[in-house]
Amino acid sequence: MPANSTLQGRGGRPAARCRAPGPAASPLAATASSEVLLSEPHPTKAMKKTTDDTAPSGGGGLLLPVHWRLPMLDLGGARALLGLHEERIKVQIELGALIAWDLARTGAARRQYRILAASACLWPKPHVLPEAELILRVYGPAPAAPVRRFAWLWGAEFSRAWNCDCDHTVNLVRDGALSLMPRTGYGRGRGGSPRITWASAIEFLRARRL
Numbered sequence: 001m002p003a004n005s006t007l008q009g010r011g012g013r014p015a016a017r018c019r020a021p022g023p024a025a026s027p028l029a030a031t032a033s034s035e036v037l038l039s040e041p042h043p044t045k046a047m048k049k050t051t052d053d054t055a056p057s058g059g060g061g062l063l064l065p066v067h068w069r070l071p072m073l074d075l076g077g078a079r080a081l082l083g084l085h086e087e088r089i090k091v092q093i094e095l096g097a098l099i100a101w102d103l104a105r106t107g108a109a110r111r112q113y114r115i116l117a118a119s120a121c122l123w124p125k126p127h128v129l130p131e132a133e134l135i136l137r138v139y140g141p142a143p144a145a146p147v148r149r150f151a152w153l154w155g156a157e158f159s160r161a162w163n164c165d166c167d168h169t170v171n172l173v174r175d176g177a178l179s180l181m182p183r184t185g186y187g188r189g190r191g192g193s194p195r196i197t198w199a200s201a202i203e204f205l206r207a208r209r210l
Contacts, residue, residue, distance in 0.1 A: 071161055101114045152197050155173075166193070178204060179199070
C-alpha cells in the first residue's frame with residue numbers, strides 16, 4: 001500500500017467523487033509526501049504509540065505502523081491515530097501542540113478541523129514547521145517565482161490536499177474563500193473541475209490556520 005499522497009494534474013487520480021480534469025494539465029504536477037519528509041523513526045515505517053483514553057495508568061498501549069495517503073486528517077482520523085478523545089484533540093490544537101486548520105464554510109456555526117498528518121505523528125513532541133514546509137506538505141513544491149502568478153490547482157487536487165469532497169471545494173469557491181483563474185469556471189463532467197489560483201490556495205492555508 002503506498003504511504004504517500006500524490007497531487008497530480010495530467011494522469012493523476014482525483015479524490016473520490018471528482019471527475020478527472022480535462023486534457024489541460026495543472027502546472028503543479030508534483031508529489032506531496034508527508035511521510036517521506038518525516039525524520040522519525042524511519043520515513044517509510046513511521047510508528048506511533050497509541051493508547052486508549054480510558055486505559056489505566058501504566059496500561060501500555062499498542063505499537064502500530066502508521067501510514068497515510070493524504071496530508072490532512074479529520075478529527076476521526078486523528079482520534080484513531082492518537083488514541084485521544086475528540087475534545088482532547090481540540091485542546092491540543094488550542095495549545096498549539098497540533099498543527100491544524102478550520103475548513104468550514106464562511107459563517108459556519110462549527111469548525112471543520114483538519115490536522116496535519118505529519119504533526120499528529122510528531123505529537124506529543126514539540127514541533128514547529130515553517131510556512132514553506134507546510135506548503136510543501138499540503139500542496140507539494142511551490143512553482144518558480146516567475147510563473148507563480150499564473151500557477152493554479154485543479155479543484156480535485158485541492159480536495160485531496162485538504163481531505164474534503166469536491167462539493168465542499170466548490171462551496172469554498174462560491175463563498176469567495178478561493179479564487180479561480182481568469183476566464184475559467186466549473187461544472188459537472190470532464191474538464192469541470194475548478195482551476196484554483198495558487199495565490200488563493202496559499203492565502204487559504206494562512207487564513208484558516210488555528
